[in-house]
Amino acid sequence: MTAHDINLSRRNLLKGAGALVIGMSLPQAGRAQSGAAQVFKPGGDAAFAPNAFIRIAADDTVTVLVKHIEFGQGPFTGLATLVAEELDADWGQMRAEHAVADAKLYANLLFGIQGTGGSTAIANSYEQMRKAGATARAMLVQAAAEAWKVPAAEISVEKGVLKHASGKQGRFGEFAEAASKLQAPVEVKLKDPAQFKLIGKDGATPRLDSRGKSTGKAQFTIDIHTPDMLTVVVARPPRFGGKVASFDASAAKKVKGVVDVKQIPSGVAVYATGTWPALKGREALKVTWDESGAEKRGSRELFAEYRKLARTEGTVAGKHGDAEAVLVKAEKVIESEYAFPYLAHAPMEPLDGYLEWNAQGALARLGSQLQTVDHMTIAKILDLGPEKVTVETMLGGGSFGRRAQPSSELAAELAEVAKAIGPNRPVKLVRTREDDLSGGYYRPLFLHRMRGAVKDGKITAWSASIVGQSFLKGSPFEALIKDGIDPVMVEGANELPYEIADFRCELHTVPVGVPTLWWRSVGHTHTGYAVECFIDQLLQAAGQDPVAGRLALMGKHQRLANVLKAAADLAKWNGPGPVNGRARGVGVVESFGSYVVQIAEVSIGEGGEPKVHKVWCAIDCGVAVNPDVIRAQIEGGIGFGLGHILYGELTLDQGKPVQSNFDSYRSLRINEMPEVEVRIVPSTEKPTGVGEPGVPPIGPAVANALARLGRERPLSLPMVGGTV
Amino acid sequence: MAHTITVNGSRHSVDVDDDTPLLWVLRDNLQLTGTKFGCGVAQCGACTVYMDGQPLRSCSLPVSAVGEAKITTIEALAGKEAEAVQAAWVKHDVPQCGYCQSGQVMSAIALLKEIRKPTDRDIDLAMNGNLCRCATYVRIRAAIHDAARTLEG
């Protein structure tokens, strides 16, 4: 097969099965290749679109328009499961694709704008998508009732087939057209969970995107190619806050394939006929940077400042009793200070975007995680009404939070690049791994200073001082900051699941000129480690078992206690060891409404590096919609968390990022991945998130195991090869 | 200058600089975008293709060095190992974001062509050049073992 054939067949593939395919009045050819280019239109065209989420085609396929970005966490499969359940569809007829960005139709019900984050995709869609499915079912049944001249109540639906006792039966596709002419019912009844056939059923809903992703057919932003498209890379300042002082593009423009060079607000953009000429052109570019306003402190300087600050009084983020009074009188104060580096998200696909525009409108295609914000940003920069701008969400090659940008920095740069070269020149903005790692928007650097006291085998006081940077400050989400406390800096640390009589948690918020961002599991990435290491240290000092000791303190937190018991049972917990050179450590973190416990079995491996053999994990995330997706997210969350706890570090040296690619930003590899066993604790509570909660417990679980192998719980992360 | 290379059984002539990595020729000139870019420095394996049947990081081979070698990309996979591996990938729902998986699949097939019944250690050695930031490693391992069983018949 030649490249040409492949392009054609891909085009066919992406046209989608829907009969309801309507192009919008957009400038160029990109639309034809788009997987998400079909627009919702109620009724008509021999297909049935009962609402903004479902299209049923004459060929019997049911396509769910998914408002959340799919970057691996499973919303395509998850939202399709919710629809299929209430529709009584056959799983084989289900398809999923991204909905075109629309704040009204597709808002995240927990955000008020369209966006994905905080592990909310299933939580906010659970009723909405089930209702969408139930509505479609009711209309199909009504259409069949009218055709068969029987009462609707006598029609049953099973695996995509409508049936009547008279022997009449038919598939959805046959009634799609008739159903599309009916009025949608105002009220629909949802199933009793006891009747579920797909939700929570293991093996019933294999992922909808596995085949495309196993054959190289799945299309990501970086794969977009349209006629006359220019590939663009941007030279950005070496330090955050730097600006272009001047540049000389003469050598760059001589590179074969370079078409133009333009200054944009974030740097200097090189436009070329392909990626390699663009990169070579950028290499040949001479830019003088104005660094007068740049951040010049490095990680070392920041840690030194933070350590000092942690010894001064901060803003109280949580308090009961009088921890300071108890600590002053305590015979012995136990202290630990945990240092957390900046971390990059490093999604496997570095960030990128495609845009074509003219005075009539614009089409942007990118892995957008906050579609509404990106949409408005592009419209504003191109000076077009938002109704003239179409944003199509692409499959994201990972995100881990990086694509959810309150600042819309990627969409803004994309629009600026397109604007600078002018209309009718489609652009694809790409970033290299070096651009990605040195580009900021890191998990902020943090310091936790913990102090506690133990008396007669009991923990009597706990005091924490947290120092870090707020990324909500100055963002559209600033309103979340209350009384000087940015909640995502202290989540998991200002209230503990453990009953300790005298407790205090303080926060210091330091302004630093390094752009930072949420990173898979946000505040819990550091608070989970600090809290769970320290509770374990105090329990050890009190002579208590890590499991029994925690359980004894969890009075009010029965769901969490049950999950801890489930994990201990799964691991056949019999104390932390060590046994035959292997010790076990526990990590317990509630995040995003889900309760997760991990027990890690660890030994000291080659070169003295921790070797994690196995992780037992129990989770309670409410109703488990897709059990296998949950397991996958736990496995992946453990690998992601473990890789960063062991090796992850983005160091700034006098303001400049040190690690530039995967040779220095070490990432977990297959030989370092532990075995994972997961138990999903049955629950009838509303579903909560699974994309993030698997991450936080693994770090402290490993540290706590190390403490039983005669090592100190690592105070400075990463555990291996830290440079600061 | 013009370079003529053999990709997936066809001859292609492309007019690019000598130092252009094969990866960008495949992706930008031939629009074979199943082969991915992840690092550009032979650290992640997302760009894995076969050169005369052997896995190779296409980001680190200049087009001028391809010569008469036959290049195969994921788009042209065929044969029982490929079928077994891709079927196992689907059965185990290995991919999450999916971006690394072309490279994973290419490396896994090459492994099974070489070693019929790989041990965990064989898998570690053959696959540790392929990063997966989603950490789908547990399933990659399970799927390779499963594919090996399928091939055994």
Ligand code: FES
């Ligand atoms: S892109 Fe070639 S190894 Fe990473």
Ligand code: FES
């Ligand atoms: S599946 Fe996302 S990087 Fe491997």
